[in-house]
Amino acid sequence: DQQVKQNSPSLSVQEGRISILNCDYTNSMFDYFLWYKKYPAEGPTFLISISSIKDKNEDGRFTVFLNKSAKHLSLHIVPSQPGDSAVYFCAASADNYGQNFVFGPGTRLSVLP
Amino acid sequence: DGGITQSPKYLFRKEGQNVTLSCEQNLNHDAMYWYRQDPGQGLRLIYYSQIVNDFQKGDIAEGYSVSREKKESFPLTVTSAQKNPTAFYLCASGLAGDLGGELFFGEGSRLTVL
Numbered sequence: 001d002q003q004v005k006q007n008s009p010s011l012s013v014q015e016g017r018i019s020i021l022n023c024d025y026t027n028s029m030f031d032y033f034l035w036y037k038k039y040p041a042e043g044p045t046f047l048i049s050i051s052s053i054k055d056k057n058e059d060g061r062f063t064v065f066l067n068k069s070a071k072h073l074s075l076h077i078v079p080s081q082p083g084d085s086a087v088y089f090c091a092a093s094a095d096n097y098g099q100n101f102v103f104g105p106g107t108r109l110s111v112l113p
Numbered sequence: 114d115g116g117i118t119q120s121p122k123y124l125f126r127k128e129g130q131n132v133t134l135s136c137e138q139n140l141n142h143d144a145m146y147w148y149r150q151d152p153g154q155g156l157r158l159i160y161y162s163q164i165v166n167d168f169q170k171g172d173i174a175e176g177y178s179v180s181r182e183k184k185e186s187f188p189l190t191v192t193s194a195q196k197n198p199t200a201f202y203l204c205a206s207g208l209a210g211d212l213g214g215e216l217f218f219g220e221g222s223r224l225t226v227l
Contacts, residue, residue: 002155004155006155009153034215036218041122041220041221041223042220042221043117043119043203043205043218043219043220043221044156044203044218045218046215046216046217049215089155089156091156100158100161100171101158101216102155102158103148103155103156103157104155105153105154105155106155
């Protein structure tokens with residue numbers, strides 16, 4: 001049973017528009033969430049995080065929103081650029097010691113010029 | 114430059130053979146992790162280690178073994194008992210006990226069993 005779900009395997013967006021990637025989780029003990037970006041044949045790179053005490057965190061073009069009651073978070077990229085084309089993973093942790101994250105299956109974002 | 118180095122990047126193995134994937138980090142991180150990625154799936158945790166000479170099984174540890182004799186190194190052995198070893202393997206490290214920190218990943222090792 002997947003504890004972290006990304007129900008859209010892929011998403012295509014026009015350059016300059018907003019990309020919205022969604023993530024749902026089932027474990028109410030999760031209290032820290034991250035987004036990673038991954039290019040083919042490379043390791044994931046950290047993008048942005050949010051803890052459960054917040055409902056929004058912003059870093060440049062990237063904003064993550066957390067809705068704890070709905071167990072849902074989303075990543076907004078504005079404006080989208082062709083270099084944003086990658087697979088995006090959502091990850092969640094309930095671990096007070098260490099960082100044992102549970103990863104979602106990923107969403108492949110294609111930003112079209 | 115600080116980072117995580119995985120080797121080899123590509124590896125072919127015959128069925129029945131053990132193979133060891135290397136992971137070295139110079140970030141002075143206490144915690145190290147091994148994940149496996151299969152198409153259409155997220156990263157699944159194989160083993161992790163929070164401190165030298167100690168490690169714990171993750172969600173899919175069967176058929177794998179690890180050691181943590183040095184802080185910098187966390188090699189993963191894929192044994193012949195692993196029924197479906199062809200996958201992309203990712204090593205990561207982080208600051209143990211630091212809630213709020215992220216994991217840093219290596220570039221991955223792709224293992225193909227012939």
